[in-house]
Amino acid sequence: xxxxxxxxxxxxxxxxxxxxxxxxxxxxxxxxxxxxxxxxxxxxxxxxxxxxxxxxxxxxxxxxxxxxxxxxxxxxxxxxxxxxxxxxxxxxxxxxxxxxxxxxxxxxxxxxxxxxxxxxxxxxxxxxxxxxxxxxxxxxxxxxxxxxxxxxxxxxxxxxxxxxxxxxxxxxxxxxxxxxxxxxxxxxxxxxxxxxxxxxxxxxxxxxxxxxxxxxxxxxxxxxxxxxxxxxxxxxxxxxxxxxxxxxxxxxxxxxxxxxxxxxxxxxxxxxxxxxxxxxxxxxxxxxxxxxxxxxxxxxxxxxxxxxxxxxxxxxxxxxxxxxxxxxxxxxxxxxxxxxxxxxxxxxxxxxxxxxxxxxxxxxxxxxxxxxxxxxxxxxxxxxxxxxx
Numbered sequence: 012x013x014x015x016x017x018x019x020x021x022x023x024x025x026x027x028x029x030x031x032x033x034x035x036x037x038x039x040x041x042x043x044x045x046x047x048x049x050x051x052x053x054x055x056x057x058x059x060x061x062x063x064x065x066x067x068x069x070x071x072x073x074x075x076x077x078x079x080x081x082x083x084x085x086x087x088x089x090x091x092x093x094x095x096x097x098x099x100x101x102x103x104x105x106x107x108x109x110x111x112x113x114x115x116x117x118x119x120x121x122x123x124x125x126x127x128x129x130x131x132x133x134x135x136x137x138x139x140x141x142x143x144x145x146x147x148x149x150x151x152x153x154x155x156x157x158x159x160x161x162x163x164x165x166x167x168x169x170x171x172x173x174x175x176x177x178x179x180x181x182x183x184x185x186x187x188x189x190x191x192x193x194x195x196x197x198x199x200x201x202x203x204x205x206x207x208x209x210x211x212x213x214x215x216x217x218x219x220x221x222x223x224x225x226x227x228x229x230x231x232x233x234x235x236x237x238x239x240x241x242x243x244x245x246x247x248x249x250x251x252x253x254x255x256x257x258x259x260x261x262x263x264x265x266x267x268x269x270x271x272x273x274x275x276x277x278x279x280x281x282x283x284x285x286x287x288x289x290x291x292x293x294x295x296x297x298x299x300x301x302x303x304x305x306x307x308x309x310x311x312x313x314x315x316x317x318x319x320x321x322x323x324x325x326x327x328x329x330x331x332x333x334x335x336x337x338x339x340x341x342x343x344x345x346x347x348x349x350x351x352x353x354x355x356x357x358x359x360x361x362x363x364x365x366x367x368x369x370x371x372x373x374x375x376x377x378x379x380x381x382x383x384x385x386x387x388x389x390x391x392x393x394x395x396x397x398x399x400x
Contacts, residue, residue, distance in 0.1 A: 014039050016391055017052045020061030021377065024344065026352045026366030035065060037373040040390035044369045060377050063385055067351040068104025068374035069328040070365050072181060072257060072284075072358065073140055073228070075109045076291035082108045083302060084291075086121035091128045095135035097294040099387045099395045101327035104374035105137040105355075105364050107181055109288075111302060111323075112143030112154040122169065126176040134389045137364075138179025141170070142228065146208035147187040152233035153322035154208065155303040161188040167196060174202050179358065183228040185209035191222035198223025203358055205257075208233045209244055216247035226255045226357050229288060230273060231265050232321070252278045255357035257286040260334045261326040263313050264288075267338050274339070284353035285331045290314055290323035329384055336382075
């Protein structure tokens with residue numbers, strides 16, 4: 012593919028607003044700009060996207076698996092490659108392969124795989140999300156309680172080394188098993204520290220936000236709830252302006268009415284953004300999968316352990332975006348921002364991802380007017396087209 016591209020004919024959403032009668036100019040894998048349709052772009056190949064919507068690629072910060080691969084079960088470069096490829100078929104152009112609480116050797120293997128994936132420039136690989144093992148047993152969700160533990164000095168050193176090697180790392184942890192000093196040490200090096208799987212009080216959650224917590228993992232799920240006398244982690248997530256907050260929009264993890272209340276009630280500038288929490292089922296017809304030796308059953312859009320506990324989600328980002336737009340009634344622009352711009356902001360990557368502004372990566376989607384995916388592009392290169400195997 013040529014280093015210069017001109018995408019014409021589409022209605023373009025740059026992450027802030029729509030542009031009609033315009034073209035997207037791409038050079039060396041980055042957005043050169045959005046210009047009038049008559050604009051020249053010397054030496055550029057022209058792609059006719061007439062009748063389509065051109066929008067920023069989705070950014071998913073919590074992806075446990077896809078395409079038949081669960082990161083915990085295959086913590087390798089090839090595993091990461093397959094997960095990224097599976098989600099590209101649903102519009103995700105940047106993601107964090109996410110490791111659910113596991114043994115030390117599995118965590119170390121996942122970190123090594125992430126470092127190798129960065130060197131290999133795996134399309135769609137953004138960095139890693141380590142969800143645990145430093146969580147609260149009381150709010151374990153589907154995490155194996157026998158593997159949950161306090162963060163020690165070796166853990167901290169490994170996380171700091173991971174950040175140096177990969178440059179993009181999110182860690183979900185709970186105050187019950189991590190100190191504020193450890194949070195500060197992580198945040199000071201650029202690690203995105205997320206509060207989740209915690210029974211902490213409102214006061215404690217706010218104190219940890221002051222120490223360096225930047226985001227909250229899957230709002231409402233596996234955390235102390237919003238009470239009228241004790242606001243809990245949910246209250247801290249909504250009331251603390253700087254916190255960015257993820258939510259799973261599948262209709263099972265959180266009731267749509269509650270999602271709407273939270274979105275309307277979130278104090279800014281931090282915003283609520285979409286994550287899939289997707290498992291290996293995405294893009295497959297699998298009916299049963301395995302995590303930490305435990306069976307997870309897939310039925311009617313839900314993934315559950317034998318006891319009925321939700322265990323990740325069976326949803327992709329395109330479906331999550333549609334849910335936000337069609338079921339929650341959000342404008343198309345806001346639903347798109349929740350799937351692209353806001354997660355990029357949460358990671359401190361607004362200058363690179365989630366928008367189609369000059370200098371950002373040319374990661375974008377072509378959608379039909381009915382919001383079906385026509386093609387997925389990463390760094391100005393088409394990596395998936397509907398109808399192709």
